[in-house]
Amino acid sequence: MSETEIDMSRRSFFSTLLRKTADFAVRVADAQITEQEQNWIRPPFALDEAHFLSACTRCDACMQACPHGTINILSSRRGLRVAGTPVLDLLNNACHLCADWPCVAACEPGALKLPPREEEKPQPLPQLAEVRIDTQTCLPYSGPECGACASSCPVPGALIWNQCKPYIVPQLCVGCALCRETCIVEPKAVLVRSQYKMVTEKPALLEARD
Amino acid sequence: MSFLSPMSWDWMLLPAEGMMAHPGMPAGWVEMVLAGILFMVAWAIWIPVRSDPQHNSLSLAHLPVIGHVVSKVLVVPWLLLVLRIVVAAIFLLAIYAGLFGTPLPERNLATMLTWTIWWSGLVLAIFFVGSAWCAICPWDSLATWLVRRRLWRRGSETASLNLHVPKMLRSVWPALLLFVGMSWLELGFGVTVSPYATALLALLMVVLTTVSLAVFERKAFCRYFCPVGRTIGFYSELSPVALHPIDPDICARCTTLECYHGTADVEPCPTHLVMGRIKQNTYCISCDACSRSCPQQNVAWRLRNAGEEIIQAAHPRWDEAWFILGLLALTSFHGTTMLPAWERWMSTLARSIGDSGQLLWSFSISMGISILIPVTFFALMTLLTQRTIAAKPKYRRVFSALALSTLPLAFVYHLSHNLGHLVRESPGIGQVILNPLGSNTQTVMCTQVEIRHSLSAIQQDTIFALQAGLLLLGFWMAVRILRHRITRVLPNTQAATGGHILPMLTFIMAITLYNLWLLMQPMTMRM
Numbered sequence: 067m068s069e070t071e072i073d074m075s076r077r078s079f080f081s082t083l084l085r086k087t088a089d090f091a092v093r094v095a096d097a098q099i100t101e102q103e104q105n106w107i108r109p110p111f112a113l114d115e116a117h118f119l120s121a122c123t124r125c126d127a128c129m130q131a132c133p134h135g136t137i138n139i140l141s142s143r144r145g146l147r148v149a150g151t152p153v154l155d156l157l158n159n160a161c162h163l164c165a166d167w168p169c170v171a172a173c174e175p176g177a178l179k180l181p182p183r184e185e186e187k188p189q190p191l192p193q194l195a196e197v198r199i200d201t202q203t204c205l206p207y208s209g210p211e212c213g214a215c216a217s218s219c220p221v222p223g224a225l226i227w228n229q230c231k232p233y234i235v236p237q238l239c240v241g242c243a244l245c246r247e248t249c250i251v252e253p254k255a256v257l258v259r260s261q262y263k264m265v266t267e268k269p270a271l272l273e274a275r276d
Numbered sequence: 277m278s279f280l281s282p283m284s285w286d287w288m289l290l291p292a293e294g295m296m297a298h299p300g301m302p303a304g305w306v307e308m309v310l311a312g313i314l315f316m317v318a319w320a321i322w323i324p325v326r327s328d329p330q331h332n333s334l335s336l337a338h339l340p341v342i343g344h345v346v347s348k349v350l351v352v353p354w355l356l357l358v359l360r361i362v363v364a365a366i367f368l369l370a371i372y373a374g375l376f377g378t379p380l381p382e383r384n385l386a387t388m389l390t391w392t393i394w395w396s397g398l399v400l401a402i403f404f405v406g407s408a409w410c411a412i413c414p415w416d417s418l419a420t421w422l423v424r425r426r427l428w429r430r431g432s433e434t435a436s437l438n439l440h441v442p443k444m445l446r447s448v449w450p451a452l453l454l455f456v457g458m459s460w461l462e463l464g465f466g467v468t469v470s471p472y473a474t475a476l477l478a479l480l481m482v483v484l485t486t487v488s489l490a491v492f493e494r495k496a497f498c499r500y501f502c503p504v505g506r507t508i509g510f511y512s513e514l515s516p517v518a519l520h521p522i523d524p525d526i527c528a529r530c531t532t533l534e535c536y537h538g539t540a541d542v543e544p545c546p547t548h549l550v551m552g553r554i555k556q557n558t559y560c561i562s563c564d565a566c567s568r569s570c571p572q573q574n575v576a577w578r579l580r581n582a583g584e585e586i587i588q589a590a591h592p593r594w595d596e597a598w599f600i601l602g603l604l605a606l607t608s609f610h611g612t613t614m615l616p617a618w619e620r621w622m623s624t625l626a627r628s629i630g631d632s633g634q635l636l637w638s639f640s641i642s643m644g645i646s647i648l649i650p651v652t653f654f655a656l657m658t659l660l661t662q663r664t665i666a667a668k669p670k671y672r673r674v675f676s677a678l679a680l681s682t683l684p685l686a687f688v689y690h691l692s693h694n695l696g697h698l699v700r701e702s703p704g705i706g707q708v709i710l711n712p713l714g715s716n717t718q719t720v721m722c723t724q725v726e727i728r729h730s731l732s733a734i735q736q737d738t739i740f741a742l743q744a745g746l747l748l749l750g751f752w753m754a755v756r757i758l759r760h761r762i763t764r765v766l767p768n769t770q771a772a773t774g775g776h777i778l779p780m781l782t783f784i785m786a787i788t789l790y791n792l793w794l795l796m797q798p799m800t801m802r803m
């Protein structure tokens with residue numbers, strides 16, 4: 067029997083059929099998850115979306131633990147698979163990057179999990195979202211002085227000022243949206259979207275408060 | 277120096293019949309101003325620009341005794357409220373006098389108070405206290421009380437429609453338009469000599485303020501539309517006093533921004549400013565909401581170098597540049613219309629175009645020309661300046677930056693012109709206060725006017741000295757602003773040279789000389 071020859075045995079047929087079907091199902095599920103996860107922003111230190119979905123027990127403990135009301139629950143309209151899972155409501159409330167991470171500490175099943183940390187080194191910050199400044203609405207870009215967001219950024223060097231205009235350094239910004247919270251322009255001049263968002267996609271949809 | 281002597285201009289300067297004219301600045305002072313200008317021109321061309329001007333500032337809250345008073349005054353609401361009530365009451369009385377009192381302008385409270393005391397004194401007040409007038413402005417007080425129905429506490433959110441101002445209106449173009457319109461009404465339509473029209477204009481402004489407050493969020497009228505407020509705003513960039521954080525570090529750490537959002541009791545900033553962060557006070561109306569809402573009581577009046585804001589902090593903007601040029605053109609135009617020759621020019625023009633007796637067309641055409649001449653001259657000089665810069669910055673950028681340097685010229689001419697009015701015309705106010713409606717009064721005779729003018733508190737020579745000093749001060753400030761602003765337009769490594777500043781220096785000199793010439797002329801008095 068040469069290597070290219072197909073094994074026509076019944077056992078092989080069924081096992082190949084099963085494997086291919088399973089592979090296909092996993093790929094479809096992965097693609098769906100990848101596409102879906104662009105639509106929301108998970109709480110800090112969430113596992114990757116597939117593992118997160120299987121680990122999260124929809125217990126709401128992280129939402130209860132958040133002192134700033136930043137964590138919301140996805141409604142069943144988003145599909146049964148994700149219904150009841152927590153997301154960050156960064157369009158309305160910023161993540162304050164609490165020092166002791168109460169939401170992570172509250173997560174018993176470990177869907178939110180601090181990565182192993184080297185001794186003597188501070189906990190690295192989680193990457194939450196992609197944030198950028200809308201130069202069409204940000205005041206200093208069109209003339210008037212502002213500076214409302216100047217002292218809002220908790221990450222040194224992530225929000226810098228050049229000629230009275232704010233700039234976000236994408237390499238340093240973790241996407242906590244505190245600058246969006248202090249922004250005084252309506253609609254806000256700081257845009258937030260999922261870090262998994264494809265550039266050409268529709269604007270980010272975040273679960274609104276129910 | 278025969279050119280400088282007013283005698284050689286006699287043929288066009290004889291006052292029209294029945295008009296009261298006042299002697300202009302004598303040649304001695306004029307020569308002194310000219311010498312000063314020549315000295316400064318030489319300095320500006322030969323001495324290189326120092327890259328970083330000094331910042332000297334002193335918060336009044338840090339002074340020993342005054343500091344305590346200032347901090348107290350800025351935090352308690354009732355003091356400002358009392359002032360607002362008093363000013364609003366006088367304003368309403370003036371409107372009443374205008375509507376129902378005598379039509380003689382020099383006998384009626386409406387015209388005397390509005391044009392002689394308020395409009396003339398306002399510019400002087402900016403020189404000493406910045407935009408403080410806006411804090412007690414009766415238009416805004418009445419509108420606020422009507423719409424928000426609170427004397428001083430924060431009004432309810434539902435009292436106004438709170439709409440955003442449309443994006444196309446978020447500039448000073450509406451204010452510039454209203455300013456040109458008001459100047460037209462003032463000089464062309466003759467509102468200044470009609471108590472009734474003065475009262476109607478005052479009522480119109482209250483209506484505009486009220487409608488704007490009821491429709492738009494915060495105080496859109498003060499920020500975008502008010503011609504007086506914006507004039508005060510730009511002039512106050514030259515004022516040595518402004519509201520400012522006492523300790524900038526406290527504001528730098530602040531994340532709650534009460535100065536912008538207000539508190540449960542105190543209104544949010546009416547003009548959308550974050551007091552803790554701003555460097556430019558143009559849009560601040562000194563309403564003291566920020567000083568009352570700040571939990572750290574960190575906002576107070578600050579003394580600074582006059583002109584520091586416009587040299588360092590101001591951001592040049594296209595619409596603001598046009599407003600400043602409008603101010604420049606209209607202040608000189610204002611002086612031009614008070615020349616005795618103006619009347620003759622108007623009647624000549626009216627005859628040639630067959631205008632009606634009111635001369636409205638002749639006036640409008642002349643006003644248009646008078647605005648166009650300096651603006652076109654400025655545009656040309658900007659073009660020349662742009663040509664001298666190798667890096668070829670955008671025309672609009674050079675235009676906006678250089679327009680800032682013409683602001684002191686408008687301000688000092690406005691000041692010296694108004695000083696004349698205020699000092700010579702105000703002695704009549706005593707009688708008018710005692711009899712606001714001017715009941716049973718006759719028109720003031722020429723001889724009485726002369727007696728009044730001679731009674732003025734300040735000697736004629738002192739006025740000339742002040743006017744000469746102001747013109748020199750304005751020229752000095754304009755040259756300094758010009759040197760620093762040109763350096764900013766140049767590429768980083770380059771320093772401004774005499775060649776760069778020469779075109780705009782010519783413009784500044786021409787305007788100053790014209791204003792000086794205006795001050796030399798006998799001026800027609802309104803009353």
